Amino acid sequence: xxxxxxxxxxxxxxxxxxxxxxxxxxxxxxxxxxxxxxxxxxxxxxxxxxxxxxxxxxxxxxxxxxxxxxxxxxxxxxxxxxxxxxxxxxxxxxxxxxxxxxxxxxxxxxxxxxxxxxxxxxxxxxxxxxxxxxxxxxxxxxxxxxxxxxxxxxxxxxxxxxxxxxxxxxxxxxxxxxxxxxxxxxxxxxxxxxxxxxxxxxxxxxxxxxxxxxxxxxxxxxxxxxxxxxxxxxxxxxxxxxxxxxxxxxxxxxxxx
Amino acid sequence: xxxxxxxxxxxxxxxxxxxxxxxxxxxxxxxxxxxxxxxxxxxxxxxxxxxxxxxxxxxxxxxxxxxxxxxxxxxxxxxxxxxxxxxxxxxxxxxxxxxxxxxxxxxxxxxxxxxxxxxxxxxxxxxxxxxxxxxxxxxxxxxxxxxxxxxxxxxxxxxxxxxxxxxxxxxxxxxxxxxxxxxxxxxxxxxxxxxxxxxxxxxxxxxxxxxxxxxxxxxxxxxxxxxxxxxxxxxxxxxxxxxxxxxx
Numbered sequence: 147x148x149x150x151x152x153x154x155x156x157x158x159x160x161x162x163x164x165x166x167x168x169x170x171x172x173x174x175x176x177x178x179x180x181x182x183x184x185x186x187x188x189x190x191x192x193x194x195x196x197x198x199x200x201x202x203x204x205x206x207x208x209x210x211x212x213x214x215x216x217x218x219x220x221x222x223x224x225x226x227x228x229x230x231x232x233x234x235x236x237x238x239x240x241x242x243x244x245x246x247x248x249x250x251x252x253x254x255x256x257x258x259x260x261x262x263x264x265x266x267x268x269x270x271x272x273x274x275x276x277x278x279x280x281x282x283x284x285x286x287x288x289x290x291x292x293x294x295x296x297x298x299x300x301x302x303x304x305x306x307x308x309x310x311x312x313x314x315x316x317x318x319x320x321x322x323x324x325x326x327x328x329x330x331x332x333x334x335x336x337x338x339x340x341x342x343x344x345x346x347x348x349x350x351x352x353x354x355x356x357x358x359x360x361x362x363x364x365x366x367x368x369x370x371x372x373x374x375x376x377x378x379x380x381x382x383x384x385x386x387x388x389x390x391x392x393x394x395x396x397x398x399x400x401x402x403x
Numbered sequence: 404x405x406x407x408x409x410x411x412x413x414x415x416x417x418x419x420x421x422x423x424x425x426x427x428x429x430x431x432x433x434x435x436x437x438x439x440x441x442x443x444x445x446x447x448x449x450x451x452x453x454x455x456x457x458x459x460x461x462x463x464x465x466x467x468x469x470x471x472x473x474x475x476x477x478x479x480x481x482x483x484x485x486x487x488x489x490x491x492x493x494x495x496x497x498x499x500x501x502x503x504x505x506x507x508x509x510x511x512x513x514x515x516x517x518x519x520x521x522x523x524x525x526x527x528x529x530x531x532x533x534x535x536x537x538x539x540x541x542x543x544x545x546x547x548x549x550x551x552x553x554x555x556x557x558x559x560x561x562x563x564x565x566x567x568x569x570x571x572x573x574x575x576x577x578x579x580x581x582x583x584x585x586x587x588x589x590x591x592x593x594x595x596x597x598x599x600x601x602x603x604x605x606x607x608x609x610x611x612x613x614x615x616x617x618x619x620x621x622x623x624x625x626x627x628x629x630x631x632x633x634x635x636x637x638x639x640x641x642x643x644x645x646x647x648x649x650x651x
Contacts, residue, residue, distance in 0.1 A: 149529050171535075178536050181442040214531045215434045222437070225606040258595070260437070269437020271535055277530045283528065295445075295462055301522050302476030303483065310477075310484040318488075333491035334621075338628025340488075345481055345633055350639040356445050356470050366469060380405070386608035 147311065149275050151209070155202040156277045162377040163282035164289065165385060170274035172389045177266050180396035186262035188392065193269040197276050211272060212265065219264060227257040280304050285372050298368055306348070313347050316339060431586045432541055435534025442593045447539025450520075453547045457516035474643060479518040482506045483525055486519070490621060498618055501582065504575035505626045507556050508551035509633075509644055519546020544585040553578030571630050576623030583615040584608070613637060 153159065158166065198208050200210075227249050229235065230242075232265070239248035252297045281301070285391050317340050321327060326336040356364075438446075465472055486502040502522075506515045520542050526532040533541045555572040560570030587607040595603035633641055 148527060149531065174436075174536060175440075177434050178438075178443065179573055181439060184620040197454040211531055214625060218432070218439075220435050221610045222434075224588060224605065225590075225603075228606075229598060229602075239500035251579065256594075261572055264434050264436040268531070269433050269533065271527065272531070273536075275531070280525075280528065293458065295458070295465070296517070296521070297474070299476055299479065299517075300524075302473065303479040303518075303521055303523070306477050306480030307483050307529075310480050311487075314484055314488060327491070334624060335628060337488075337490055338625050339484060340630070341625065342632025344484065345509075346637045346640050347627070348477040348481050349474065349637070352473040353643075359473070390638065 147308070148207070151278070152203055152207065153276050153279050155383060156203065158196075158277040159279065160375060161277070161381065162375045165377050165381050166274060166278050166366055167283065167286045169385045169389070170270050171391065172385075173396040174267055174270040176389065176392050176396055177223050177263060177270060180246045180400060181259060181263050182399045183259050183262050184399055185297070185392065185396045186259075186266040186274060188395075190262070190269050192388070193266070193273040197269070199276050199354050201273075203276050208276075209387055215264070215268060216259060218259060223257045226260065227253050235372070281370065281372075297323070302372070306352075309351060310344060314344055317343060389400065413606060422630040423445075431583055431611060432523075432533035432545070433525070433537040433589060434588060435537060436543035437534075438537050438540055438589070438593045440536075442534045442589070443539055445539075446543050449452070450516075450539055450542045451549060451587045453513075453516050454520060457513040460513045461465075461517055475514065475518070475593070476650035478506070478510050478514070478644070479521055482515075482518060483522045485520070486526070487530060490539065490625060498614070498621075500622050501549065501579055502627060503545055503550050503582075504578040504622065505629060507553040507573060507578065508574060508630065512554040515550045516542075516546050519550070522546075540586075540589050544582050544589065548585045549578040549582035552581045568627050569632065572623040573628050576619045579622050580616070583619065585612060587611065 173189055173193065177185060178332055194208070197203050198205055200337075209315055231248055232244070233245055234246045235248045235250040237249045237251045237254050239246040240304075241247075281304070284297055284304075287296075287300075321336045321340065325332070327333045460476065479611070482502045482505075486500050487503065488500055490500055503515060503519055505520065510518070521539070523533055523538055523541050523546065524535075527534050527538065556577055557570055557574035560573060561567075587604055590607050591604035593598055598606075608614070
């Protein structure tokens, strides 16, 4: 959960959460809708600079996280770009028996555009997750009239994730100490045992937690105190300006070029 | 080089590409920004009826038994944690379980649809697996299609009196494979420039098969071990979870 730790240390953490949420969402939307290489490059650089320079996330960490979806990206882009045909196409062709592993210039450009769009969309997502802690995002969702039950479930799940992760890592350590991951067979068995014990612990923890909540007068809603950080006019103006410019630019690229 | 030598080199190249580069094998989340806008909205809309049904059933259950909310949340967190732990894998790369097949067997498919949506949102924001625009597509493949198939097979095997271990294994493995096929369909529908839908689907299936098929089998084995462990040690806890499933 490195992302969670990093976002609590971000310098942009105390900005108004709705502003950050709106910026990330609108930019993401424009980026996915326009699917143009130029827009993708602009978005990638702007959100990257904002996250790294303004937010103070180490560059190496940021680049490392950009490579997380790389496996998916590489494999699916290969599937889009390469064709197996009886006749070679115009970009390149490698003969395999009587067939050709081949690609056209059109599909190469399509794949390039897809990679850039996907990376820039990921950078928008990272801007949000590297600057905004989960409780703040939930607060924004609450303002957007997301059903109360869902928000409450999310809040509880977010809390429990850390409880269970801690338990799981303690179990993993003790399994390692007892040579539980010695070879493949024991590793499978250990993981299965870890899973079932984790479930048992989870159930008993959840019962204890409910008792504790009852003891503190739980009546069906969990109230959390949210710090009120009023939005800054300058930031809102900057977001509106940037996104309008980006929107107009993408329209122009699409219809007049 | 003779023709045969060329073939061997080409084959070795394909092998190296599929096994050499891949640093990390996740369950197949469609990446952020990978689907065009129209498809994102369409898949999201397709999920809505299932999510609404799941939401209403959870709400009804919770109105009757308010104390189940912590159990439900703990189940969601359990699915998240199980899917974020590294599992032992054959190829040496680090891979993760989906966890939704196990969830469907334990908690029933309609609760898993809502829990799956929340888990996918957290995976996107906290682990950078999947994404916000593709959450509709991912929810459909991983939290709706897969679990429903898993649960269907599990119930069917139970009715036909097939060995419980075999039933759980089949449910988890086939649910996982179904998720993988649905994801390949989603990608082929969105990206079939220069070819037909069928050819694109075939390519996506082939490219992801080397990682996804072993993963599905491992997930099946692990699910069997986990379920058996629970049956042995945790009868009362299983009864408590059963409330979520029965109270509909």
